[in-house]
Amino acid sequence: MVITGLGVVAATGMSAEEHWTALLAGKSGIGRISRFDPSSYPVTLGGEVRDFTAREQVPRRLIPQTDHWTHLALYGAERALADARIDPAALPEFEMAVVTSSSSGGTEFGQHEMERLYGQGPAWVGAYQSIAWFYAATTGQISIRHGMRGPCGVISAEQAGGLDAIGQARRLLRGESRLVVTGGTDASLCPYGLVAQLSTGLLSRVAEPERAYLPFDQRASGYVPGEGGAVLIAERAADARRKGRGYGRVLGYASGFELPGRPTTLPRTLRKALDDARLAPSGIDVVFADAVGDPRRDRVEADALAEVFGPGQVPVTAPKVLSGRLYGGGAPLDIATALLSLRDGVIPHTPGVTRPVGGIDLVRDTPRDAELRTALVVARGYGGFNAAVVLGRTDT
The missing domain is CATH 3.40.47.10 (Thiolase/Chalcone synthase)
Structure with a gap:
């Protein structure tokens, strides 16, 4: 299995190269949460994708149907496919698969619909609530958008699930699939999502960005939550060699x-x-x-x-x-x-x-x-x- 395309969307950049440049420069994307007012919460910092605007990056008809987490993944998938120089329309639809990871699902979308439910009544809840919050929504939307009708699924194992999705992609490439869109995104920087995360007791409550997230340090106080991730294109090694493409192999x-x-x-x-x-x-x-x-x-x-x-x-x-x-x-x-x-x-x-x-x-x-x-x-x-x-x- 070879990774031939990278679609990064994170607080550190909206492309693989932008993200890489930020890391080498030590440029942090951590800051005060701006998607809502966090002043009444014990955690006020987050890794937001501040340069992302859904109406500029996602088909407009999908915006009211899907959550912010799915918007990020749709953008990442487009970037990854372009990076791998893949035209899905040129490949057999049943030989392309999608397996992503998700820990939180469509948290922000679900919060807004619950606000309507309890504030205005059941008639105000949108029909897309039944699918937009679901963990598999991103996998489904990528599959539909790019005509990928091979095996599709989602792995929900919190942080570890991102690697489990790659493991599943490798299994699929050993079968009939010749291309797998994998990786994943998450986005829970909303009041409902933040409260859910606070229950673990692992979030840092330090208000200074430079001191909030210090792993393997004697002053460690927890982690800073973020949003985004990376969508990856996985192909068989023989196909990658033939095209002369590939960032690296999954060994x-x-x-x-x-x-x-x-x-x-x-x-x-x-x-x-x-x-x-x-x-x-x-x-x-x-x-x-x-x-x-x-x-x-x-x-x-x-x-x-x-x-x-x-x-x-x-x-x-x-x-x-x-x-x-x-x-x-x-x-x-x-x-x-x-x-x-x-x-x-x-x-x-x-x-x-x-x-x-x-x-x-x-x-x-x-x-x-x-x-x-x-x-x-x-x-x-x-x-x-x-x-x-x-x-x-x-x-x-």
């Missing part, structure tokens, strides 16, 4: 689940991903960490990485501090970032971390040039999900 994938109060399964998941890629731990050149920003959870991840790779034996980075944590869209964005890192031979840094925890070689202060052939992307989801994907350069 390995694994997922796991852990129960509260039980030992973490993350080391086992990492080892299974390495085994699937037929690589030893020494064969990984950089790790893109889950980096939730919670001291206890960061310690668990740092210990898992040290157990598998050895303390400080592999560079670790978490550039998501500049975009916020994007739930179903976060891991696909990390995949896009890792592929750009492999392409250019540079590891983006983790800005803001000045008191790092021990046990890992965290890349901070500035980007680090390195000879990169492989990367490991780690994702953990609220509730016990975890997943890992091994990426390699196309010549790996």
Whole structure:
């Protein structure tokens, strides 16, 4: 499986190259939430896609039918297809599939319809409420818009679901599908969505953007929520070679689940991903960490990485501090970032971390040039999900 197209839409940029430039410059997209007045909430910061205007990026008839999260994904899919130089009309419709990840669904759309329900009555609730909030709405809209009638689905496993969708895409490419639109987006920066996220107790309540999200730092206080993600085009390696296209290969994938109060399964998941890629731990050149920003959870991840790779034996980075944590869209964005890192031979840094925890070689202060052939992307989801994907350069 080769990733041939990237469609990034995040607080750090509305294209892969814009996002990459922002990361290398340490330019943060974190700021005070502007989609509503957050002053009465304990969390006031978010990673908003501020330059996105739906009426300029999405067919107008779809805007009242779908949520902001779907608008972002439709834009991302258009960018990814163009990047891969794919014309869906030229391919057999049953050989194109769509598998995305979503954690929150159409939260903002659902909130507005509930406001109408309780404020004005059932007659004021729109017909599109029945589909716009649903987790599979984005997959369905991409499929319909581009005539993709192969296997379609959605993975809901919070942050880990973004990697699980890529794992499912690889399975489909081993069958009759020759192209899969995968990755995902999320968007829950609305009052209803923020309240739902607060229930986890993991959001940072720090009001200064430069101090709010500091994973693997002794001052860590949680994470900043964000919106957006990345839509990816996955094709069979033979097709990618024939066209001379490809950012990188998916070499390995694994997922796991852990129960509260039980030992973490993350080391086992990492080892299974390495085994699937037929690589030893020494064969990984950089790790893109889950980096939730919670001291206890960061310690668990740092210990898992040290157990598998050895303390400080592999560079670790978490550039998501500049975009916020994007739930179903976060891991696909990390995949896009890792592929750009492999392409250019540079590891983006983790800005803001000045008191790092021990046990890992965290890349901070500035980007680090390195000879990169492989990367490991780690994702953990609220509730016990975890997943890992091994990426390699196309010549790996």
